[in-house]
Amino acid sequence: DIQMTQSPSSLSASVGDRVTITCRASRSVGTNLNWYQQKPGKVPKVLIYAASSLQSGVPSRFSGGGSGTYFTLTISSLQPEDFATYYCQQSYSTPHTFGQGTEVEFK
Amino acid sequence: EVQLVESGGGLVQPGGSLRLSCAASGFTFADYAMHWVRQAPGKGLDWVSAVSWNSGNRAYADSVNGRFTISRDNAKNSLFLQMNSLTSEDTAFYYCAKADRGEVPSDHLDHWGQGTLVTVSS
Numbered sequence: 407d408i409q410m411t412q413s414p415s416s417l418s419a420s421v422g423d424r425v426t427i428t429c430r431a432s433r434s435v436g437t438n439l440n441w442y443q444q445k446p447g448k449v450p451k452v453l454i455y456a457a458s459s460l461q462s463g464v465p466s467r468f469s470g471g472g473s474g475t476y477f478t479l480t481i482s483s484l485q486p487e488d489f490a491t492y493y494c495q496q497s498y499s500t501p502h503t504f505g506q507g508t509e510v511e512f513k
Numbered sequence: 514e515v516q517l518v519e520s521g522g523g524l525v526q527p528g529g530s531l532r533l534s535c536a537a538s539g540f541t542f543a544d545y546a547m548h549w550v551r552q553a554p555g556k557g558l559d560w561v562s563a564v565s566w567n568s569g570n571r572a573y574a575d576s577v578n579g580r581f582t583i584s585r586d587n588a589k590n591s592l593f594l595q596m597n598s599l600t601s602e603d604t605a606f607y608y609c610a611k612a613d614r615g616e617v618p619s620d621h622l623d624h625w626g627q628g629t630l631v632t633v634s635s
Contacts, residue, residue, distance in 0.1 A: 407575060440618070440620070440622075442558070442620040442622075444558075449556060449608065449624075449625040449626070449627060449628065450550075450608075450622075450625055452621045452623055455613070455619065455620060455621035456621075456630075461621075461623070469615050487564045491557075493557065493558050495558075495560070495621075495622075496621055497621060498616055498618065499573065499618055500563065500573075500617060500618055501560050501572065501573070501574045502548070502563065502572075502574035502618065502619070503560060504550075504557060504558040504559065504560060505557075506557050506598060507557040507558070
């Protein structure tokens with residue numbers, strides 16, 4: 407199975423900050439990497455798919471990059487509604503493993 | 514509008530069984546792979562299982578392989594998860610999710626249900 411490791415596990419940031427979350431795969435997943443956002447008490451929502459494609463309706467301040475084993479999710483200017491937990495997931499092979507999550511907290 | 518509504522969760526004793534259902538609407542169910550993802554209270558997302566559009570390909574997490582069975586009924590726009598030999602480690606919210614394509618491995622999960630809670634306890 408492919409293991410997904412996110413860093414950091416949590417971070418504190420302020421509105422307007424640029425935030426970057428990383429995700430590493432235990433072996434190459436090509437660009438078959440997705441990012442989800444989950445707010446407390448809510449269902450996960452896809453932000454980025456295929457490593458860098460923005461899901462329809464997602465603000466352009468979110469961007470994704472990387473390929474192979476190293477990926478990033480960047481929020482260019484953090485907004486109040488962005489405080490949430492973010493998960494990466496590989497869809498290269500089953501099981502479609504998730505990272506452990508990164509909680510973005512208010513500083 | 515895509516809607517996914519899970520049902521069938523509840524309290525079950527260790528070693529027991531439960532069958533989850535997911536009723537889909539708002540899209541051509543038969544065209545898309547479907548997944549189950551779970552989340553223990555306060556924990557992260559845990560991928561469980563997936564089935565391709567025509568049930569030709571099914572996949573499971575190691576932790577449930579041999580105990581859980583995923584199935585679908587395209588005529589009834591429904592997804593199922595039969596869970597046997599349940600342990601406390603299976604306690605979680607179980608979400609059904611729609612993939613963006615028909616095959617497994619799939620791509621991203623573009624719609625999620627609200628989840629149903631399974632509690633395994635004596």
